[in-house]
Amino acid sequence: MDSSFHHIPVLFNETIDSLNIKSDGVYVDCTSGGGGHSTAIAKRLTTGRLISIDRDPQAIATLKERLSAFECVTVVHDNFFNIKNILASLGIEGVDGVLADLGVSSHQLDEPSRGFSFHHDAPLDMRMSIEGMSAADVVNGLPQRELQKIIFDYGEEKFAPSISKAIVKAREQKPIETTFELSDIIKSAMPAAARRDGHPARKTFQAIRIYVNGELDGLGEAVGDMFECLNKGGRVSVITFHSLEDRIVKQQLAPLAKGCTCPKNFPVCVCGNKPQAKVFKAVSPSAEEIAENARCRSSRLRTAEKL
């Protein structure tokens, strides 16, 4: 077993409990990563089945080893945005639970060669699936205006205009090839006071990573598809890592709990819409969990049950 592929799962027990696992049910782990959640689900199954998905080929290689002891598990290398097709190709019509633990794994962040982190000097990559446009292609190729928009929208970085201009100025001299080169350019574009507020490159690195991996475009629809795949009484649980993700998941799930959509001044309901889901209150990590794993501080668990 490759012990280097670690991931510290957040809200672990809360998440497993939220799925209300039945030993004969069918479950999908959309983001299997290091296999922590998948292992916990598989252990609870007898005649049930678990589909463990990840888009990262390195994660898939590890998952195949780690989950090999469980006959009930099928490991699938794909993007969970394709959940409907994945289940259809396996001949599965409805499932009893779907889990998505969004974002990058600790392994992806901590493995220097993946180029996700400003803590390690490495080629600027950031691709979970190791295919398509890399972070280097993005920072060296996109027009300044587009970089500014990405850094502002996906990083909520107020210095996006000066950072994007500094990136363009630097790449006119030579292409930006490494994480440290990018991090230094970002630092140089920020006022000294802002540089003391956490790592100056954090928001920009988050923004570029989200763009490279297409993490937010289509996420709402994907969560909608997860819900559609559920059998009655089935649950979808999504763990988000930052407010942008959380807003999308919340906006997708919250309306499912609403029935009637008629204007308030209508004397009787004419739409006939019934609530489709029970949506549970969002769960945040405890103070103890945050003290042990600072990365989890902004995470949220959202669960909905199909009625």
Ligand SMILES: C[S@@+](CC[C@H](N)C(=O)[O-])C[C@H]1O[C@@H](n2cnc3c(N)ncnc32)[C@H](O)[C@@H]1O
């Ligand atoms: C936070 S980690 C999940 C860790 C996992 N819950 C565990 O217990 O080890 C997120 C994982 O989801 C994968 N991932 C992110 N977006 C994905 C997508 N759209 N489709 C498939 N996998 C994705 C990443 O490659 C990463 O391995």
Ligand SMILES: [Zn+2]
């Ligand atoms: Zn109505």
